[in-house]
Amino acid sequence: MIKAIIYFIILAVIYGVLYYFNHKTPKPEGCENLRSSCEGCNITSCMAHPNNDRLFKEENKNA
Amino acid sequence: MGEILTMALAAVLINNVVLSKFLGVCPFLGVSKNSKSAVGMGLAVIFVIFGASLITYFLYYQVLVKMHIEYMQLITFILVIAAFVQFVEMFIKKYSASLYKNLGIYLPLITTNCVVLYVAQDNITQGYNLIETMTNAIAVPLGFMLVLYLFSCIRERLDSADTPESFKGNPIALVVAGLMALAFSGLTGIV
Numbered sequence: 177m178i179k180a181i182i183y184f185i186i187l188a189v190i191y192g193v194l195y196y197f198n199h200k201t202p203k204p205e206g207c208e209n210l211r212s213s214c215e216g217c218n219i220t221s222c223m224a225h226p227n228n229d230r231l232f233k234e235e236n237k238n239a
Numbered sequence: 240m241g242e243i244l245t246m247a248l249a250a251v252l253i254n255n256v257v258l259s260k261f262l263g264v265c266p267f268l269g270v271s272k273n274s275k276s277a278v279g280m281g282l283a284v285i286f287v288i289f290g291a292s293l294i295t296y297f298l299y300y301q302v303l304v305k306m307h308i309e310y311m312q313l314i315t316f317i318l319v320i321a322a323f324v325q326f327v328e329m330f331i332k333k334y335s336a337s338l339y340k341n342l343g344i345y346l347p348l349i350t351t352n353c354v355v356l357y358v359a360q361d362n363i364t365q366g367y368n369l370i371e372t373m374t375n376a377i378a379v380p381l382g383f384m385l386v387l388y389l390f391s392c393i394r395e396r397l398d399s400a401d402t403p404e405s406f407k408g409n410p411i412a413l414v415v416a417g418l419m420a421l422a423f424s425g426l427t428g429i430v
Contacts, residue, residue: 198329204336
């Protein structure tokens with residue numbers, strides 16, 4: 177059980193570190209406002225959902 | 240060699256992950272508006288599934304089995320896929336602007352694509368060896384890309400077709416998806 181918990185923590189930390197570095201890596205020039213052509217399904221929390229356009233614009237304004 | 244080819248052909252045409260297992264339906268409907276997006280999404284899925292399958296295969300047999308914690312399989316695969324997608328996105332952002340322009344927007348969508356998890360799980364539950372795992376990891380997303388591309392071409396034609404108002408958009412797309420599933424089921428038995 178202890179092995180499993182330690183293993184899980186290691187995996188979660190690896191994911192967290194990669195997420196952090198990915199978030200910190202600047203997007204290449206000309207790719208700041210890329211949007212997918214997704215028309216949207218019922219998963220409204222998905223970043224590609226058209227409902228999140230407003231949030232996306234605000235995020236880019238702050239960046 | 241013959242078995243590998245049969246397995247690949249079956250994964251692409253007969254046991255197509257979208258039309259026979261109904262997985263990956265969200266990007267199938269969401270990113271099939273035009274064929275260019277469909278090809279971009281398909282290529283990104285092939286790349287991620289191949290990489291994630293190899294990593295999960297080695298992690299399962301070299302770590303989980305040896306530590307006797309096979310019950311951690313599902314959570315491991317989910318975290319590995321999510322971490323791999325983050326890594327690939329970061330790498331592409333840093334080293335290839337043109338590739339990021341083409342594939343970048345699809346990478347976050349792939350994290351939630353259940354096909355990636357299905358292939359990783361399938362490789363283990365079917366007891367595939369490394370060659371079979373690699374074949375499965377190429378053939379399944381290739382089938383996904385094929386169907387996505389065909390569907391996007393049909394949807395492009397549908398945009399200019401005289402469709403009844405109540406059928407426009409997703410309703411007619413779902414009817415087409417059903418017809419495609421029927422058509423592909425006709426290929427059962429070719430191998």
